[in-house]
Amino acid sequence: MIINIIKFHFNRILEISWLLRKGCASFLLLILLFQITSGSEIKEKSESFITNTFNGDAALEFRKLAIPTQLKSVIQKQVKQKFFRDDVYFWIVKNNNKIIGYALLDNVMGKALPITFLVVLDTSLSIRAVSIIKYRETIGGEIANKNWTAQFVNKNATSGFLLGRDIDGISGATMSVVSVSKGVEKLVLLLSKIKDSL
Numbered sequence: 001m002i003i004n005i006i007k008f009h010f011n012r013i014l015e016i017s018w019l020l021r022k023g024c025a026s027f028l029l030l031i032l033l034f035q036i037t038s039g040s041e042i043k044e045k046s047e048s049f050i051t052n053t054f055n056g057d058a059a060l061e062f063r064k065l066a067i068p069t070q071l072k073s074v075i076q077k078q079v080k081q082k083f084f085r086d087d088v089y090f091w092i093v094k095n096n097n098k099i100i101g102y103a104l105l106d107n108v109m110g111k112a113l114p115i116t117f118l119v120v121l122d123t124s125l126s127i128r129a130v131s132i133i134k135y136r137e138t139i140g141g142e143i144a145n146k147n148w149t150a151q152f153v154n155k156n157a158t159s160g161f162l163l164g165r166d167i168d169g170i171s172g173a174t175m176s177v178v179s180v181s182k183g184v185e186k187l188v189l190l191l192s193k194i195k196d197s198l
Helices: 002-021 025-053 069-079 146-152 174-197
Strands: 059-066 087-095 098-109 114-122 127-135
Touching: 025 059, 025 087, 025 098, 025 114, 025 127, 069 174, 098 174, 114 174, 127 146, 127 174
Parallel strands: none
Antiparallel strands: 059 087, 087 098, 098 114, 114 127
């Protein structure tokens, strides 16, 4: 995973240096501006999806949620996939000041690039919806299809997430399917362990 991240950033540096040599400063500035705004775009798209999942009747409280080190290690061993960072984006969903759900946003590695995904849960910590917020690979984008993400609905921390048994695969997107399935499982397990301390 670290090698893929290094390759990704190295390729970006090569692209930028090529653009600078070709005198494409304005194009480079446009790329940098796009990258700065893409973070807010991801948050806005996530919040829109969360609100729509609760039929537009939701107030959102957002924060970055630090993953406790020991819990992080336990979940990573159980799922056999590392967390992308030491924190995740987290929303508490309320209606009339009453908690009606939660949402978590994280990344997993696809074949070479990160996949940003969102998991929305109800108060019993069953999944209400999953959305691929940003898919960066050139192939395998079928995992963003609502028919595929719908298989996660009603799963919880005791559910199975095994490809081929619990989750259907997609031809040509096996790595993405495995990564996202494990990523969803990690977030469900994480929230089940820390919910009472929120």
